[in-house]
């Protein structure tokens with residue numbers, strides 16, 4: 370029976386280009402997961418979009434002297450281009466600027482209001498007397514009252530991940546002019562999170578399959594006790610509040626951005642021509658997975674589930690596999706100091722698969738991971754090129770030249786293929802091992818253990834190299850052509866298995882290998898299984914899957930770090 374898998378991916382703020390921290394944290398993992406499930410024949414819906422509201426956008430617009438909408442459309446286009454070139458296979462990548470999203474957000478807002486989970490209250494808000502404006506979220510900075518790191522914002526501390534209220538900040542100041550804010554009364558709408566504390570605790574306690582870091586963080590937070598949170602802001606950029614008297618306020622970006630997961634599913638359904646289709650991913654048996662960076666955990670394990678509980682009738686998250694952070698050359702990534710590797714920049718100089726490989730085999734799943742150019746080039750050259758690429762290339766080249774450009778005929782082959790043929794012991798051992806590992810890799814992928822899954826898949830390449838060293842078909846062919854054909858046939862089968870196992874991680878080179886092996890169409894349509902190349906199947910003229918990278922690039926790339934971006 371096929372499963373229904375809803376893949377919800379963090380909405381990037383359309384205020385700047387994506388960097389490798391974003392990709393390792395929240396964008397590559399869901400793509401690996403989606404490709405695996407689609408290959409398995411499961412129904413997958415993977416959605417996200419540009420988050421175009423909130424103070425990150427207005428601050429950027431003010432800095433550049435542009436309208437927020439101009440900033441948004443520039444980066445939205447860039448995101449779409451990056452997804453396509455890196456192979457991040459969204460079923461829909463929309464934005465929070467659609468009429469549909471406003472409509473769905475208003476429905477959730479008004480339903481929660483109606484049920485008493487949203488109420489109005491007057492609160493004291495920071496106001497800059499110099500700039501003559503309220504200072505929501507990122508317009509105010511100060512020291513975090515929990516972890517005491519400087520640079521905490523009015524809505525959240527990036528250092529410890531805690532959501533904040535501006536009044537809690539120590540030594541707060543206006544980000545635009547540095548003035549110490551006054552506090553003025555302003556009426557806002559609040560989400561009654563306190564009403565959900567017990568239900569959330571009971572629910573989270575059942576999520577024993579969650580990653581330990583996500584579970585611990587969420588439990589700690591709930592055990593401390595939730596506070597009601599303001600969900601409107603004194604700002605003019607965002608979704609209007611559907612209440613009289615709130616004309617100069619907007620819905621808080623975090624409240625409506627998480628609703629994007631639902632509104633995107635509805636938009637996808639409408640454009641598919643079956644308007645009710647979103648229900649199959651939001652009601653009933655579907656499992657929903659939320660891929661985010663660790664700084665967004667509380668919004669996805671507490672705030673959004675509380676909103677869903679209050680609304681009632683929609684599926685709660687099944688898993689929230691949040692990743693830790695990626696450091697760059699051993700240092701904390703910083704966009705303001707340009708200590709970052711920008712995705713559009715990377716893609717202008719390199720192929721997508723080596724990056725996908727590096728960020729997968731070194732994924733920050735259970736702890737922070739580091740990206741360094743030296744290590745990137747080493748892994749490309751030693752692992753992708755030497756271990757996997759050369760294995761494929763030498764087998765395909767040798768077979769192509771010596772067996773009329775086709776898959777050799779196996780000795781004593783039965784009519785139903787390799788499983789009944791008389792394979793020698795070591796060949797059989799390799800095929801069996803590959804079969805076992807293939808299933809194990811699938812198991813790991815279904816549990817979002819991506820790093821371990823890729824490591825395991827790569828052992829198949831190692832084993833096959835060992836097998837070929839032992840069999841030496843390149844020498845044996847001179848005395849015993851059939852013995853060489855037999856071992857090459859085994860190798861071709863294992864390579865064919867590798868292309869499928871590696872497909873979720875390396876979609877471009879797997880598709881290429883699929884074609885080189887003489888298969889037609891899209892690799893994904895062949896399913897998550899061993900594709901046995903048939904004797905006589907015509908191969909395409911071999912081409913290398915990957916290219917070696919010059920070590921001199923390390924210095925060149927290092928020189929780009931830490932300087933003002935171009």
Ligand SMILES: [Zn+2]
Pocket residue numbers: 513514515516517518521526527528529530531
């Ligand atoms: Zn903090």
Ligand SMILES: [Zn+2]
Pocket residue numbers: 497498499500501543544545546547548
């Ligand atoms: Zn100011």
